[in-house]
Amino acid sequence: MAHLRFLIPALPAGTPDGTLFLTGEHRGWSSDPEGWTFEQNGEGAMLDAEVPAGTLLGVKVRLRRPDGEVLEEGDPWGGRAPAHTLTVLEEGGVFPLDLQGWQAPDDMPARPSRSAPPREEWTLPAPWGEQTVRLWWPSGHDGRELPLLILHDGQNVFDEAPTFSGQSWQAGEAAQALADAGHPCLIAALSVNAERSRRYVPFPIDLNAYDPGADEYLDWIGAELLPALEQSFGRVAPSRRAMAGSSFGGLVTLYAGLRNPGGFGTLGVLSPAVWPDDFAVRRWMEGRAAPLTRVWLDMGDHEAHTVGQAAEMVRLTHDLAEQLRLLVREVHVTIGEGHWHDEAAWAARFPAFLAWWLRGLNGPARLGHDASPVEADPVDLGLRP
CATH class of the missing domain: 3.40.50.1820 (Alpha/Beta hydrolase fold, catalytic domain)
Known part of the structure; x- marks a missing residue:
């Protein structure tokens, strides 16, 4: 097993109260925080975990609010964000997670376009x-x-x-x-x-x-x-x-x-x-x-x-x-x-x-x-x- 430290340097502005946890393909994208919760520390948060070496991880951070609602990290405009990816090496290491915002699933994100649109x-x-x-x-x-x-x-x-x-x-x-x-x-x-x-x-x-x-x-x-x-x-x-x-x-x-x-x-x-x-x-x-x-x-x-x-x-x-x-x-x-x-x-x-x-x-x-x-x-x- 490899020891990984998942580090959130700073939570997005306006992050609500709740339990931060990690999910991903290795967990079947479960929304159960048990065993994968972050410890909040100042502006950021940290999670230590043991993961088999050779795992190809695709992960995201979620937050369970006190009322049970689960939020998932998103882009700065409230849209969906791509997963963080990591190849787990035997020596493990620190894996930073840069969170841009939280999804607003009931709203269409006002995400800007960088690439050429259709004609x-x-x-x-x-x-x-x-x-x-x-x-x-x-x-x-x-x-x-x-x-x-x-x-x-x-x-x-x-x-x-x-x-x-x-x-x-x-x-x-x-x-x-x-x-x-x-x-x-x-x-x-x-x-x-x-x-x-x-x-x-x-x-x-x-x-x-x-x-x-x-x-x-x-x-x-x-x-x-x-x-x-x-x-x-x-x-x-x-x-x-x-x-x-x-x-x-x-x-x-x-x-x-x-x-x-x-x-x-x-x-x-x-x-x-x-x-x-x-x-x-x-x-x-x-x-x-x-x-x-x-x-x-x-x-x-x-x-x-x-x-x-x-x-x-x-x-x-x-x-x-x-x-x-x-x-x-x-x-x-x-x-x-x-x-x-x-x-x-x-x-x-x-x-x-x-x-x-x-x-x-x-x-x-x-x-x-x-x-x-x-x-x-x-x-x-x-x-x-």
């Missing part, structure tokens, strides 16, 4: 209600007849204001850099709400109440979204269309590409969550093929609860790549060093995916099957430091 937002009718489509195209273009990328989790990919935890993919900046290098594209990002597990998981699991909606979602993309985009921006050949997403968004992207082999020329499968229904997608893939499709497949090397489990996730990613290579035209694998399962990691890998897709439209991709994005020449990819 337009559409609201289209869908079987599940209104669907927000966030559209971006590069400066100097009108968006017409450009290669098309459909992104899942559209609330997270452009500006920070609507994001889940204040982190975005900075997709507009990445795409503008590629456009400046001669590789423009149109991005249509589809926002999702609390029904994410139903919309993106094609197999029955408890998170979607055993009522998957991925087929309905993908049918809508083909029958409603693509015609609407064609009417406004012109027709794009399937070979010049791509779909991409992360986690469950990566799962539904992989499923979409093999479900409709002629629909998309490129798939961006980032950190795919392929575990639902005992890895059902691996069995479902058997006997299916998309021989003209290119697949970008990636994973971070910190995407699990322990260092050992994370290494197993990397191995499983390579196994998935080998299975895919029998079914599609090309598979590119990237393993993100030091990357966790979060928006920051996907933002870091997204520019290389984008360059690989767009450059591949004009011939073989310069990156090899198993190269890391950092091995590519950034000037050649149209990226800048």
Whole structure:
């Protein structure tokens, strides 16, 4: 066991009375303070804990008020904040926790945006209600007849204001850099709400109440979204269309590409969550093929609860790549060093995916099957430091 000292240097202004405690993946995000309470000292607080070496911790601070209400740390505007992450070493150590504020769950956070917002937002009718489509195209273009990328989790990919935890993919900046290098594209990002597990998981699991909606979602993309985009921006050949997403968004992207082999020329499968229904997608893939499709497949090397489990996730990613290579035209694998399962990691890998897709439209991709994005020449990819 490693001894850790979690140190809150200063509590946010206006912190109410109550019991401060630590929760996280190692506790199943429990709201029971027992065994994990902080000792308040002056403006800050401290917690000593024993944690197995090799644990990959994602943690947050919560506060239980005297009336039983539980608050979670948030950003300075009352929105959700990303988890603090830590690899537990045998020697342990002090782990500072910088708290910015407390969530105000009943209010929409007035979080400012640092990154480029979409050019337009559409609201289209869908079987599940209104669907927000966030559209971006590069400066100097009108968006017409450009290669098309459909992104899942559209609330997270452009500006920070609507994001889940204040982190975005900075997709507009990445795409503008590629456009400046001669590789423009149109991005249509589809926002999702609390029904994410139903919309993106094609197999029955408890998170979607055993009522998957991925087929309905993908049918809508083909029958409603693509015609609407064609009417406004012109027709794009399937070979010049791509779909991409992360986690469950990566799962539904992989499923979409093999479900409709002629629909998309490129798939961006980032950190795919392929575990639902005992890895059902691996069995479902058997006997299916998309021989003209290119697949970008990636994973971070910190995407699990322990260092050992994370290494197993990397191995499983390579196994998935080998299975895919029998079914599609090309598979590119990237393993993100030091990357966790979060928006920051996907933002870091997204520019290389984008360059690989767009450059591949004009011939073989310069990156090899198993190269890391950092091995590519950034000037050649149209990226800048």
